[in-house]
Amino acid sequence: MSKEKDTKAPTQEAFQHSAENLLEVRNLKKYFPIKSGFLQRTVGHVRAVDGVTFNIKRGTTMGLVGESGCGKTTTGRVILRLLDGKTEGEVLFDGVDIYSLDKKSLRDMRKKIQIVFQDPYSSLSPRLPVGEIIGEAVREHKIVPPEEFDDYIDRIMASCGLQPYHKDRYPHEFSGGQRQRICIARAIALNPEFIVCDEPVSALDVSIQAQIINLLKDLQEEYNLTYLFISHDLSVVEHISDTVGVMYLGDLVEYGNKEDLFKHPLHPYTDALFSAIPLPDPHVKMKRVILEGSIPSPANPPSGCKFHTRCKHCMEICKQEVPEENWVNDSHYVRCHLYDKGCEEALEKYLNEKAVSNK
Secondary structure, three states, X not given: OOHHHHHHHHHHHHOOOOOOEEEEEEEEEEEEEEEEOOOOEEEEEEEEEEEEEEEEEOOOEEEEEOOOOXXXXXXXXXXXXXXXXXXXXXXXXXXXXXXXXXXXXXXXXXOOEEEEOOOOOOOXXXXXXXXXXXXXXXXXXXXXXXXXXXXXXXXXXXXXXXXXHHHHOOHHHOOHHXXXXXXXXXXXXXXXXXXXXXXXXXXXXXXXXXXXXXXXXXXXXXXXXXXXXXXXXXXHHHHHOOEEEXXXXXXXXXXXXXXXXXXXXXXXXXXXHHHOOOOOOOOOOOOOOOOOOOOOOOOOOOOOOOOHHHOOOOOHHHHOOOOOEEEEEOOEEEEOHHHOOOOHHHHHHHHHHHHHHOO
């Protein structure tokens, strides 16, 4: 069987529309204009998200990882229509294109899609007590009758580890972990189906991180929630995710099942990220993969593969052509020229070097 058939068939099978998928993202792009001069003319674009494609099945969690500035948060916000439009692509929620909805339909959709922000303090109004913060949208969308409002808020707070007397307190009276519980309670109060978790534990202590992660997993099981979990902490992503996508400079360079991707990372950038995970055994030393150079500007990305300026396995083709999706199975692909037909020698050298470094 030819390479062309091997690479095209899994792509169609893995990313075709399915009733199992709650969210389907197709070639999503978001460019921000760069304006200059007295007339503020557009002189270029920042390519924050540059052709991202993935699916998330109902009741599962997809982890989205990468360095700061790679486009993770922008991807989440574009999916939820929290930014002013998209440049290109489709976002299908339960088979419906979110960007095709009018104002009234989008308002109804808001109950099904929510977000938990990175900084729990700045995302909570300092002028409202916790009960109002959690219940404001519940009252606006008429989730429950007025006579059941207080009991409903109490139940939501209890499911997030908060007490009823916390309703009359203000955000500044809580710790960081408690504030994040308030943000989670506000999100699930609308009975959503999908939540974007935008680095929800990065601002918390390690012990509190574990509590919040366990809370998210318990709520997922109780309410059959689907998560897009954005993080730069790979150990957290490994614990909570079912599938993982690795982003670099607006591109999804590798995507696959968690077990497959963590056991057999394919992209040199993924290897570099994984080598930075600290090991709990002091007698085992992991050889770090040090990336040379700095991240290129998303306003002026390199030609060909965007990672080639920092990759020691760079070939001439990497500088000229954008890599296509190379599928190793029906659920795991990598965008890297090392896996192209005709590059077997370079791939073998790369795999041998990786095997030696892992000994």
